[in-house]
Amino acid sequence: MKKFKLTDLLIFIVTAELVGALSALFSGDYSSFYTDIKPPPLLPPAWVFPVVWAVLYALMGISAYMIWQTDDRKTGRSAALKLYYIQLAVNFSWSILFFRFRLLGIAAAVAIILLLLVGVMILAFRNVKKTAARLNIPYFIWLIFASYLAAAVYILN
Template sequence: MNDRQKALLPSWARAIIAIVPIIAASLLGQWATYPNVASWYATLVKPPFNPPNWIFAPVWTTLYILMAYAVWRILKVTNRLAERRIGLMLFFLQLGLNALWSWLFFGLNNPLAGLLNIMPQLLIIVATIDRFRRLDLVAALCLVPLAVWVAFASLLNFEIWRLNV
């Protein structure tokens, strides 16, 4: 069996690798977020463009589905394995930062800590899109909404920090 054949995982294995870490990141983020939304977050001064709380769950659900599909597609790539490895490392790094953001912003009740996380997170998402684009355009395009949302969230995070210092 050559390296290319070894790189092609069965579909169920690709699904597990794509879905389980995203579910874990989502759950970790929710554990920090939900207990603090009605208490701490509700007391903050927010900018006029702050979305209603109900919008976050459907947006993140959609983004997580797109992220899992993107990773699943990248795991199907059997050539350019070094490039695939870098793209996946970047993807999982941004996913870890995504979960950590909830703990910094909501768990620690610290918008500045969230801001210090979300800025490099956005850059890593853009780098991931670039790496994925070289391997699978559809996978890269699946991450564009994530980049747009995190860019918006970065601005929102900044404004919340600015208005509450």
């Protein structure tokens, strides 16, 4: 295990948060989106989304740092980090597809793909460091809900 470095941890957290912030920026005015559609049941108020995502991106960054910090010889470390970055890229694209381009069907499919990717990532993280995997369980649960919302918006609209 490498020595703990606060700056490295902060880089991982800020990178994850930046992915979310840039995705939101490139998504355009998503607040008006929900006034233009028929909302699905259980749609939370708009303020919930940035709060939840900020926490989830922080947890993602912390967990990726924990994986990165493990011994280089640890089986699966490199593959786990690759899955992390792949899911982060897919996560980045979802908001842009959904809000900016309003490709609701594609966005619903991407949400399900992201859910599956995060599930595989959690399993890969578990093989390297169980705590890092556990930190992503709230993300996985949120993605189940987000996939429902994306599919429901697509079906209703």
